Amino acid sequence: MAEQHFYKGKCTGRERLIQATKILTEERPFDDITIEEIIKTAELSRPAFYYHFAGGKEELRAELVNQGLLDQAPIHDTRLAILEAAVRLFARSGISAATLEDIATEAGVTRGALCWHFHSKDDLLSAIIQNYGPHSILRPVVDQIELDLQNGVLLDDETILRRLAGGFYDAFTSQGDFARLAILLIYTHPQAARVLADRIVRGRKRITEYIQKRQEDGYFCKNIDANLFLQVIAMIFAMRAIGRGLNDFLPFANLSREEIIDQLVSLLLYGMVQRDRSPRDETAVS
Numbered sequence: 001m002a003e004q005h006f007y008k009g010k011c012t013g014r015e016r017l018i019q020a021t022k023i024l025t026e027e028r029p030f031d032d033i034t035i036e037e038i039i040k041t042a043e044l045s046r047p048a049f050y051y052h053f054a055g056g057k058e059e060l061r062a063e064l065v066n067q068g069l070l071d072q073a074p075i076h077d078t079r080l081a082i083l084e085a086a087v088r089l090f091a092r093s094g095i096s097a098a099t100l101e102d103i104a105t106e107a108g109v110t111r112g113a114l115c116w117h118f119h120s121k122d123d124l125l126s127a128i129i130q131n132y133g134p135h136s137i138l139r140p141v142v143d144q145i146e147l148d149l150q151n152g153v154l155l156d157d158e159t160i161l162r163r164l165a166g167g168f169y170d171a172f173t174s175q176g177d178f179a180r181l182a183i184l185l186i187y188t189h190p191q192a193a194r195v196l197a198d199r200i201v202r203g204r205k206r207i208t209e210y211i212q213k214r215q216e217d218g219y220f221c222k223n224i225d226a227n228l229f230l231q232v233i234a235m236i237f238a239m240r241a242i243g244r245g246l247n248d249f250l251p252f253a254n255l256s257r258e259e260i261i262d263q264l265v266s267l268l269l270y271g272m273v274q275r276d277r278s279p280r281d282e283t284a285v286s
Contacts, residue, residue: 014052016042021060022069030061030070031079034117056130079117081107086124087132091177095121095188125189129196132178133203141167142206157214158269161233164207165261168237176241183242204230221271229268236264 011019020042024033035057039049053059057079064070085107089098100121104114118124141163148155172179185193204227211226240247247253255263 013042013044013048016044017049017052017060018063018067018069021064025064025070030064031077032116034119035123036119050130054130056127058131078107078109078113082109082114082117083124083127083131086121087128087177087181090125090128090184091180094184095125095181125192128178128181129192129199132175133182133196133199136203137171137174138164138167139203146206157219158265160210161265161268162261165233165237165264166257168233169257169261172234172237172241176244179238179241201227224271232268233264236260 017038021030021033021038024037024041035046035049038060039046050056053063055062061070082103086098086103089103089106092098093102098121100114101111103124104111107114118127145155145160145163182193182196185196207230208226211220211224211229214220215222215224215226252260
């Protein structure tokens, strides 16, 4: 058992978790260390861990890398393989029907290796909610938009909405299994579904703030709910992911990515932009 080399009274909970992890990584790779071991070494609880690191072990990993306590690249991707396998199986067979043995087989690992990282299906589900979701893919798109604006790049509303729609398209295309799993959670794990919904709302906060700012400035109609507007964009692409296979039989199946984005943005801008303004208003977002 790793010896604790810190004084609890002089450390915050976050510092204790970081130091506990540092101690454990002196004995074996970070990816082989479980959250249970970290909180036991730090003498804290699981809720305390997620209070300080809402993004789970990956957020903790990022902090350790930032402090120079851990190499940038993971030593291996066993944990990721297990998570991806769990997402596929949960979405395909249902959470109750999928067993840990099934998940281990799907991931190409032993049951022991799976249990080293996750003690139960609830642990797996918690990690999936923390680390997966379209918001994780959409975030870099929003970051780039904000960076361009900060650097003085003139972006009109149509350009910004095209980028956002493209981000949603790519996110749901690559995470169709997660989208189907999210629907299952509503019926089988409502508490987990509420946690996921909260993460989605927080992940979209910067986009809704952009819409609200344009409303305050008089460029978008003030009677449109920013959250509902954003949900319309998300659901268009979410339904494509959920209905994978069925979409091939529908009339719009022949539309390309760019054609879908073009038509969606045109429809949304017609409803959002004040009638005395053009979608490509001469005043760009600043």
